[in-house]
Each structure stands twice: as C-alpha cells, then as structure tokens.
Amino acid sequence: MTYIENQTKRRIKNSIVYNSIIFLIFLLWVSYSTLTTLPIPLFICFIILLFVIINFIVDRRQEISFNEQIIYLFLIFLPVYLFANIIVSFNFNSPIFFIPFESLAGLKHNHNIILILLYVSIILLKLIGVKIYFAKNVKFLEEGRGNEIFQYFTRNLTYKKVLTLVILFPLGAFVEELIYRSFLLSVVTYYTNWNYAISIIFISIIFGMVHYSTSHNWGHFMSTLVSSIIYSLALIQLGLLYPWIFHLTTNLFVLLFYYQGKKKIE
Numbered sequence: 001m002t003y004i005e006n007q008t009k010r011r012i013k014n015s016i017v018y019n020s021i022i023f024l025i026f027l028l029w030v031s032y033s034t035l036t037t038l039p040i041p042l043f044i045c046f047i048i049l050l051f052v053i054i055n056f057i058v059d060r061r062q063e064i065s066f067n068e069q070i071i072y073l074f075l076i077f078l079p080v081y082l083f084a085n086i087i088v089s090f091n092f093n094s095p096i097f098f099i100p101f102e103s104l105a106g107l108k109h110n111h112n113i114i115l116i117l118l119y120v121s122i123i124l125l126k127l128i129g130v131k132i133y134f135a136k137n138v139k140f141l142e143e144g145r146g147n148e149i150f151q152y153f154t155r156n157l158t159y160k161k162v163l164t165l166v167i168l169f170p171l172g173a174f175v176e177e178l179i180y181r182s183f184l185l186s187v188v189t190y191y192t193n194w195n196y197a198i199s200i201i202f203i204s205i206i207f208g209m210v211h212y213s214t215s216h217n218w219g220h221f222m223s224t225l226v227s228s229i230i231y232s233l234a235l236i237q238l239g240l241l242y243p244w245i246f247h248l249t250t251n252l253f254v255l256l257f258y259y260q261g262k263k264k265i266e
Contacts (some may be wrong), residue, residue, distance in 0.1 A: 011148075016164070016168055105235055127250065130257055138261075169255075173247040180206070181203070181243055204225050204226075211224040
C-alpha cells in the first residue's frame, strides 16, 4: 500500500475515536454488575461505536482489499457480542450463551517479580532482534516501507504528532490486549475444548494477519505473531496490566529503532 500522509492521518484519527469508545464500553462493562439498571450511556456508546466502525469501512472501501474488509467487519461483531453479553447477563443473570465478564482472562493479577523479570528479558531479546533486522535490511528503510503509522510518526515530526503519539500508542496497545488477548483468548477457550496453547497460537495468527494486512510484510507478521504469544502468556500468568506495558514499550522502541534507521540513511 502506497503511503499517503493525509490518508494515514485520517486513519489514525479514526483509530483513536473507535479505540476510545471500545475503552469506554470496557469501563462500563466493568461497572455494570454493580448497577441496578442497565445504563443508557452503554447503549449510546454501542451505537456510536458501530457507526464509527461502519463509517471507517465505507471511508476506506476504495483502498482496502476484500480480506481487509472482512477483518474490519469482524470488528463490528466484537461490540455486538459484548453488548449482547451485558444484556443477557444483566436481564437473566445466567449468561449461558455468552461469556460472562468474570471469565475474561487477565483480570486477576500476579505481581511475581521473577516472572516479570523473565518476560522483560524476553521482550529485550525480541527488541534486539528488531534492531538487528533494521540494521541488516537497510533497503527496507530506504524504500520507506513498513507500518504506515511508523512512517507517519517518523516523517516531519511535529508537536501535534507527538501529542497524537502519546494518545494513540497507550490507548491502541490496551485495546489490542483487551480484544486480541483477553477477549478472544477467553472466547476461544470458553466455547471450545482447546487448551491455552492451541488458543494462543490461533489468536496469535489472527493478530499477525491483521498487522500483515496493513504493512504487507511477512517480517512484520512474524514479529507480531511472536509478540502475541509472549503477551498471551504474560496475560495468563501475570494479568492484563503487564502485557499492555510490554506491548506499549515494544511499540515505542520499534518506532525509535525505525526512526533512528531512517535518520542514519538520510
């Protein structure tokens, strides 16, 4: 996909909007069990979220492939599924066909220092690998290839882009951990007889393919697939907070390495 600054800027703004709404719905989902009535703001957020996603698909319909459209249509299913879960849980108090909030993976946290240090070491090794990859694939940087978001934040960096970065990266990393790790891992294990190992591989392939659809680079696919496996294991053993921190840190360092590599070339 050819990089176009204005299109990427528009996509980033759209991403911030619907990620924010997903985050808001998550907060409402957290609190719904303590409420006596189903909150009207939840329904409003649900409608707005669907509107934003559908508008996003329509806006990009001329420039994305059929496979990418399927991926984005899948995003519509997620809020529908979440909303239906809340309705059923709230009204019938027996979510037989919908995964209850308490079954989400990663809600309970284990602040085990040894495990934390182990995962930090693994993340560092992965970052070293990314650094080496950029150093050995100079042509990749010379041609300006790679994730369009990385390209956006490494071209003519301004204070507005820095502000956008501060908002987008933490928010995007959390929502991705919530959906691709906590939610999908919970859904797959809740409705199938798969163990955690098979479920993790399955959702990691999905995560990798979603990222491949934006960069069309198999190196990016493998990198995100490995990252997803690491984050999923961290989610199960440590809780949602830690893979979010690992994910955010990795994204920031990869962006830094990408920026440094382009500067050297220039």
